[in-house]
Amino acid sequence: MGSLLRRLTTRASPLVPDLLLGTGLVCLDVLARVVPHTQHFTPLAASALFAAAVFRVRLLSLAVPLAAVAASDSILGFYDWRVMAVVYAASALPAAMALCVTRLRSPLVLLSLAVTSSVTFFLATNFAVWAFEGMYTHDLAGLSACYVAALPFFKNTIAGDLFWTCVLFGGRELIRALPLTRRASA
Numbered sequence: 001m002g003s004l005l006r007r008l009t010t011r012a013s014p015l016v017p018d019l020l021l022g023t024g025l026v027c028l029d030v031l032a033r034v035v036p037h038t039q040h041f042t043p044l045a046a047s048a049l050f051a052a053a054v055f056r057v058r059l060l061s062l063a064v065p066l067a068a069v070a071a072s073d074s075i076l077g078f079y080d081w082r083v084m085a086v087v088y089a090a091s092a093l094p095a096a097m098a099l100c101v102t103r104l105r106s107p108l109v110l111l112s113l114a115v116t117s118s119v120t121f122f123l124a125t126n127f128a129v130w131a132f133e134g135m136y137t138h139d140l141a142g143l144s145a146c147y148v149a150a151l152p153f154f155k156n157t158i159a160g161d162l163f164w165t166c167v168l169f170g171g172r173e174l175i176r177a178l179p180l181t182r183r184a185s186a
Contacts, residue, residue, distance in 0.1 A: 049095065
């Protein structure tokens, strides 16, 4: 089994490592969305940023959040298609933004992208709820009420995006710093 995996990852397409990591990230995202947790404290945006930073075929990073949201929605249940379209687009946005940035190694850039992702997700998805769900009046007072009602979730979104960005990118740097050559020769 080990030789088959080695053969696949060395001689095969550069897609194989991306697909393996992408599958792991999607599983993490789905698990974080479906198990009981603090609402909106998930690794979704961070895993999209991480995929865009480390995938060899960076364009595939867009598939990570889309697959994660689709898989978890199939478990949690679907909702108004117009709101879903905005949620899916806002979920893929961190990867899309990261694809436009050439220096994803800087912690300041990563954290800025994470916060921008949180803000954009909050603004876009709550606007969609206001516009399409019929829960709020279609005036400025209704839009304001929608955003105010979502503020507790926004706090969790920012905290989750920052936490998971630090975990994924920090974990990668810790693994890279391990003395693997010493361990392998011992």
